[in-house]
Amino acid sequence: MRPHRATIGSLLMGAAAALGASACCAGPLLLVVLGVGGAWGSRLSALQPFQPLFVVVSVAFFAVAFRKLYVRAEACATGEACAVRSVRHRQRVIFWVVVPAALTLMSFPLYASLFY
Template identity: 40%
Template sequence: MSAKDEFAKNNLPLMGGVLAAVGASLCCVGPFVLLTLGISGAWIGNLTLLEPYRPVFIVIVMLLFGWAGWQVYRPIEDCTPGTACAAPQRRKPRQAMFWIMASIALVLVTSTYWIPLIV
């Protein structure tokens, strides 16, 4: 497996989780960010059309981050030799990236609760 394929395989759950979190928060964070930037208009109300799909996005976020956590924290013995998983010096940065992305996803997914407190 090439380094590019390994990178894509190892980072797919993290990237997918963050994208799903963006989808889950688009109905709330999107209008908030646009209004903060001074962009307004009646069309901003159309962003709430994604609200019924919010639970689906949240489940996808949880599944993808569960998968990513399993990949990052699984025992070294279960890893294929020569991969990023098997190299102890590469595990710490991957674990740090996992927690950074999980924190971003948590902020986005919980946006419906903290944005009204700011506005």
């Protein structure tokens, strides 16, 4: 896999795991706010035992993305997308947009009682 795709892949997988971590708590609230009701929405609470696992997986993927972006930025051949400074800068901006949003979602069970 190319270095820039591995970084984006790590970010996407981390964001997906963060969504999984918040599905038990934020999912039903979001469905109610959107006007989508039904008993099936309450079944998302069955994911609550897996929430710590989703958090660990998400943090691991974000750590890999951070490592690829900052600690060990791979040397790229001329002409590769990762050799262009604007691409690396854009990836870093996306990283710092996605990570706080994911952390907010993952920590939702801590402040969910304020909404229910």
